[in-house]
Amino acid sequence: MPLTTDQTQPVFRALADPTRRAIIMLLADRDLPVGDIAARFEMTRPAVAKHLAVLKSADLIHVSQAGRERINQLNPAALKAATDWLAWFDRFWDDRLAALKSAVEKDT
Amino acid sequence: MPLTTDQTQPVFRALADPTRRAIIMLLADRDLPVGDIAARFEMTRPAVAKHLAVLKSADLIHVSQAGRERINQLNPAALKAATDWLAWFDRFWDDRLAALKSAVEKDT
């Protein structure tokens, strides 16, 4: 059974939206304020701000105030909750492959 | 940049719901018909059937008819789309850790 920490739900929920995954990719490259992020998407700043709020509530980004700007920084460590959950199935996937392989070998 | 295949969106969307993740765990143990799955959750069969439809549209399960039953089988390979996307950030996460480590060492 995959480990399901408290973090699992908010992280998977955050990852479900393509815009949010795109924002994560952007922030992997460099820290950015809300305005700069919004400029790269075909949607308004408040819409992007909402996505950032979701990411923040999953602890996927950290925000720091710098003058009148608020810099958003990716926290890749928070992705671990999702990675760990999925990792359990990697093993299962391997098992299936092994089973298939042995079945095939037995058949030959 | 993480690889984003056609499969990425449906898979992450499917994983966003806790009930669907629970169903995935169940099916990892053994193949089951809709009714048996529904019996393990506090919701009606049609609700579970909808979740299965979402999982199926992400190719996370395969369905086979057996008499009047429809057996749902997990297809763990479909999780690869999500795993691959996340894998890119594992690298990034390591980089950050290394940077932090060297910063700390420099400081001492």
Add this chain to the structure above:
DNA sequence: TTGACATGACACCGAAAGGTTTCCTATAAG
């Protein structure tokens, strides 16, 4: 053939999600 059982398929609902517009506040810059 007659029920009982397993599902699919709808229609319908309330809540949450994703967006937009509008307005307000705080900091930077002339």
Add this chain to the structure above:
DNA sequence: CTTATAGGAAACCTTTCGGTGTCATGTCAA
């Protein structure tokens, strides 16, 4: 000081989501 800029916050709208109840259909068992 005054104005432009960055961003928070609230009100509102439409669509999707997660669920329910109901009904029709195909299959298994007496």
